[in-house]
């Protein structure tokens with residue numbers, strides 16, 4: 272089977288800084304890591320490849336330094352890697368990002384199963400996987416906590432829904448987004464670490480893709496970041512009821528709770 276895994280280079284949330292002028296995250300090599308749930312996505316693809324045979328391709332959209340996460344994926348066992356990179360893609364919101372990734376996926380070839388992390392840690396909209404599926408017109412199951420391949424043409428996906436466990440048969444081709452509970456990602460192997468410097472990362476620019484220029488980057492992004500500001504925790508207020516008969520004090524307490532919609 273042919274597997275594709277979308278991996279994102281994210282800002283380590285412990286070192287996150289926003290540029291106050293632009294409202295954008297300050298990104299650099301030192302504070303960037305492979306998005307944690309993308310390790311689970313990659314592990315899912317590698318395990319299925321171990322079971323069924325085939326190839327695992329990884330793809331990332333980002334600046335040239337995002338090649339680092341593709342190399343890390345190669346060291347974990349991926350077979351080939353594509354970096355979708357061009358200044359024209361800069362400033363993309365989720366719609367433009369998923370459109371660009373879907374166009375790149377179409378260009379690379381057809382895949383039985385596409386894996387994404389459920390969400391990134393630096394933007395965490397959880398929209399990219401379902402949007403890629405919608406753009407490609409294929410099936411999609413989000414937030415997988417279990418996955419198996421038993422019946423040809425389908426994967427069985429488990430997801431938690433409140434206190435219930437949903438077990439779904441998803442027709443292939445499709446997209447599955449993966450949670451951190453899905454599996455335990457493997458460590459890079461010595462062979463993989465040696466391979467990562469030999470494998471060529473294929474770059475795809477806007478000129479290489481069948482994209483409509485009005486649907487990529489800032490131009491193709493209907494959402495705009497208007498402002499980013501620190502969250503100010505709500506001020507806590509204490510209510511003291513003193514020197515009143517119990518019935519009156521209880522009534523006043525209930526009145527205050529009613530105002531806060533607590534009862």
Ligand SMILES: Cc1cc2nc3c(=O)[nH]c(=O)nc-3n(C[C@H](O)[C@H](O)[C@H](O)COP(=O)(O)OP(=O)(O)OC[C@H]3O[C@@H](n4cnc5c(N)ncnc54)[C@H](O)[C@@H]3O)c2cc1C
Pocket residue numbers: 277278279280295306308309312330331332333361362363364365366368369372386387388389390391393394395396397398399400492494495496
């Ligand atoms: C108006 C606006 C402007 C923005 N401008 C910029 C900007 O200038 N520069 C910038 O870096 N970001 C920018 N962003 C953020 C960017 O849109 C998101 O990082 C991107 O759309 C992915 O969203 P997410 O991280 O919430 O994805 P989620 O849906 O939370 O991610 C889920 C999964 O999708 C996959 N995925 C997500 N992104 C990628 C990717 N790039 N490549 C491969 N797989 C991926 C991964 O598997 C990931 O685990 C902007 C956002 C908005 C709204």
